Amino acid sequence: MTFQVREEVADDLLSRGYSRRQMLRTAMMFSGAATALAMNPEIALAQDDGAARNMIRIGLNECWVGPMAPGAAAAAAAIAQSNRYAPNDDVKKLIKTIAMVEKVPEDHVSTWPGSNECLARAVASFCSPTRGLVQADPTYDTPNRAAKFAGIPVAAVPLTADYRHDVKAMLAANPNAGLYYIVNPNNPTGTMTPMSEIEWLVDNKPAGSVVVIDEAYIHFSKGYPNNTASHLAAAGKEVLVMRTFSKVFGMAGMRLGYFMGRPEYGKKLGMYDQGALSSQLPIPSVVCGTASLTATDLINARRKELTENRAMTVDYLTKRGLKVIGPSEGNMIMVDWKTKSAKEMGDIYRAQGIQIAGPRWPSWPTVGRVSIGTKAEMEAFCNATGKILA
Ligand SMILES: Cc1ncc(COP(=O)(O)O)c(C=O)c1O
Numbered sequence: 001m002t003f004q005v006r007e008e009v010a011d012d013l014l015s016r017g018y019s020r021r022q023m024l025r026t027a028m029m030f031s032g033a034a035t036a037l038a039m040n041p042e043i044a045l046a047q048d049d050g051a052a053r054n055m056i057r058i059g060l061n062e063c064w065v066g067p068m069a070p071g072a073a074a075a076a077a078a079i080a081q082s083n084r085y086a087p088n089d090d091v092k093k094l095i096k097t098i099a100m101v102e103k104v105p106e107d108h109v110s111t112w113p114g115s116n117e118c119l120a121r122a123v124a125s126f127c128s129p130t131r132g133l134v135q136a137d138p139t140y141d142t143p144n145r146a147a148k149f150a151g152i153p154v155a156a157v158p159l160t161a162d163y164r165h166d167v168k169a170m171l172a173a174n175p176n177a178g179l180y181y182i183v184n185p186n187n188p189t190g191t192m193t194p195m196s197e198i199e200w201l202v203d204n205k206p207a208g209s210v211v212v213i214d215e216a217y218i219h220f221s222k223g224y225p226n227n228t229a230s231h232l233a234a235a236g237k238e239v240l241v242m243r244t245f246s247k248v249f250g251m252a253g254m255r256l257g258y259f260m261g262r263p264e265y266g267k268k269l270g271m272y273d274q275g276a277l278s279s280q281l282p283i284p285s286v287v288c289g290t291a292s293l294t295a296t297d298l299i300n301a302r303r304k305e306l307t308e309n310r311a312m313t314v315d316y317l318t319k320r321g322l323k324v325i326g327p328s329e330g331n332m333i334m335v336d337w338k339t340k341s342a343k344e345m346g347d348i349y350r351a352q353g354i355q356i357a358g359p360r361w362p363s364w365p366t367v368g369r370v371s372i373g374t375k376a377e378m379e380a381f382c383n384a385t386g387k388i389l390a
Contacts, residue, residue, distance in 0.1 A: 009204055061369075
């Protein structure tokens with residue numbers, strides 16, 4: 001069987017310095033679910049982990065509960081109308097709602113089944129063998145995986161001593177990169193990079209490159225909603241602001257996300273499939289997302305619950321002499337186990353029926369990530385920790 005690459009895709013990649021082999025690998029990356037899944041470290045890990053089904057699952061930064069009630073009700077109603085491809089112009093309504101909540105023009109919103117696929121596509125679209133990727137270390141791994149797969153150089157710049165993205169060092173690491181990747185709050189540390197520093201990078205980066213600001217966890221942060229990067233997208237800067245419904249909205253399995261940025265960026269990332277993935281979204285997910293976006297009281301209730309459960313867990317761990325990286329403003333914390341590796345600790349918790357993140361951050365071998373679950377789950381985690389330390 002031969003693998004056909006659309007002429008527009010081949011022309012774009014070859015004209016930006018991809019070799020024929022790199023062009024084929026890049027096009028392949030967006031041609032099948034198997035490869036796309038492998039790019040998402042959280043999903044890739046969830047696939048292997050059938051045994052975790054009966055455990056306390058605080059390993060994948062999922063939300064501790066499912067969709068919000070108005071979203072779930074809207075999704076149930078949409079299922080009844082699922083004989084129709086597009087019963088009520090629902091994707092348009094989602095885009096309108098995002099534009100209203102985020103204060104960006106509607107044509108600056110691009111919808112996707114989660115943000116992971118667009119992270120990989122953004123790397124292919126803005127980077128090349130001569131214009132690399134710059135990211136923090138440690139950070140979320142999808143752009144790095146996509147870049148390595150396509151043969152694009154990656155510079156990984158350590159976080160500052162207080163765990164911000166070191167934007168000046170990131171620019172110095174490659175002053176001609178195609179994409180600078182900022183995760184705010186960062187995964188896995190949950191720590192924030194101030195908006196003034198992100199704006200500095202946007203103002204000083206080379207022309208033609210983009211700054212991707214991945215705000216998967218922004219709803220959990222202290223300053224939300226006044227600390228988002230939406231205004232940079234609204235102003236037409238060279239940014240992509242990524243959002244997902246997989247976190248505070250509890251919709252990871254429903255696959256929905258979006259990015260905000262110049263209208264041409266939506267077209268650029270959609271080139272690989274002529275916009276199919278971006279427009280053919282499951283309607284129950286779409287209406288669930290739309291109804292959830294404006295459920296401000298419910299969003300705030302989840303923020304409060306998360307903050308309390310995280311504070312309780314951090315307090316427990318620090319009182320027992322463990323170092324917790326932070327302050328985390330996400331639904332995760334990183335713990336330095338000091339005398340044991342993240343792998344060993346993962347196995348020890350697993351034996352206690354608790355799934356924490358696997359060893360994924362090689363630069364920090366003794367540091368593990370724990371997602372924040374319900375109060376009962378975090379109490380169980382703390383009890384298990386007490387036993388383990390004893
Ligand atoms: C920082 C960050 N970005 C993006 C994603 C991808 O989320 P999804 O593809 O579910 O939207 C994740 C998932 O954990 C993440 O941590």
